[in-house]
Amino acid sequence: MAKKGCYINNNICVTNIGNYYYHYHHHHHHHHHHHHHHTTTTTTTTTTTTTTTTTTTTTTTTTTTTTTTTTTTTTTTTTTTTTTTTTTPPPPPPPPPPPPPPPPLLLLLQLLLLLLLLLLLLLLLLLLLLLLLLLLLLLLLLLLLLLLLLLLLLLLLLLLLLLPLLLLLLLILLLLLLLLLLLLLLLLLLLQLLLLLLLLLLLLLLLLLLLLLLLLLLLLLLLLLLLLLLLLLLLLLLLLLLLLLLLLLLLLLLLL
Numbered sequence: 001m002a003k004k005g006c007y008i009n010n011n012i013c014v015t016n017i018g019n020y021y022y023h024y025h026h027h028h029h030h031h032h033h034h035h036h037h038h039t040t041t042t043t044t045t046t047t048t049t050t051t052t053t054t055t056t057t058t059t060t061t062t063t064t065t066t067t068t069t070t071t072t073t074t075t076t077t078t079t080t081t082t083t084t085t086t087t088t089p090p091p092p093p094p095p096p097p098p099p100p101p102p103p104p105l106l107l108l109l110q111l112l113l114l115l116l117l118l119l120l121l122l123l124l125l126l127l128l129l130l131l132l133l134l135l136l137l138l139l140l141l142l143l144l145l146l147l148l149l150l151l152l153l154l155l156l157l158l159l160l161l162l163l164p165l166l167l168l169l170l171l172i173l174l175l176l177l178l179l180l181l182l183l184l185l186l187l188l189l190l191l192q193l194l195l196l197l198l199l200l201l202l203l204l205l206l207l208l209l210l211l212l213l214l215l216l217l218l219l220l221l222l223l224l225l226l227l228l229l230l231l232l233l234l235l236l237l238l239l240l241l242l243l244l245l246l247l248l249l250l251l252l253l254l255l256l
Contacts, residue, residue: 105219112212116205123201130194137187144180148173 152173159166 105216109216116209119205120202123198123205127198130191134187134191141180141184148177148180 155166155169155173158169
């Protein structure tokens with residue numbers, strides 16, 4: 001006789017000895033036989049593979065079923081995700097602030113300097129024109145000398161024929177040569193005088209520039225002196241105000 005209660009003996013709940021044990025064991029044996037019949041009917045397994053492809057995500061699902069005395073199901077899922085990143089360029093830097101307007105004194109100085117530069121350019125142009133004129137005069141003189149040489153050659157030829165007349169002609173030619181030399185000397189003197197005048201003009205312009213600079217410096221000094229005087233006046237006014245305040249305080253104290 002078994003004890004009352006339920007205990008496990010080889011996966012069988014036994015409560016007493018009798019038909020129940022036999023019936024339960026027979027039912028379990030029948031169930032086990034039915035399970036064995038189920039395993040023999042599903043020995044042929046099928047494998048189904050489904051592949052789904054989209055533009056951004058690819059999913060592959062594989063299912064494998066293996067049957068032995070026990071049934072095992074294995075599922076493998078592979079997921080691929082592609083991520084695209086976009087970068088935005090940094091914002092452009094702000095434009096620089098406009099420069100402050102120059103003071104009027106600086107504008108006047110700039111105008112004076114521009115005028116002086118224009119005068120210097122005009123003087124340079126005049127110098128170039130004078131040099132060109134001098135070159136033209138020299139060319140003319142050279143041509144005259146060539147003509148004189150030709151004349152001398154002709155005179156030499158004539159000397160062979162007419163000696164006395166040739167002597168006179170030679171004297172005349174010599175006189176002409178002397179006159180040409182004198183003209184050349186005069187031209188050189190004129191050129192020197194022009195150069196001296198231009199140099200004097202340049203010196204005068206430089207002196208004017210220096211004077212303008214000195215005037216500007218004096219104006220600046222005067223402005224600084226005026227500012228100093230204003231500051232001194234302000235200090236004196238402050239001192240007077242302080243003295244008046246002190247006097248008022250003393251009067252108030254005396255009245256009290």
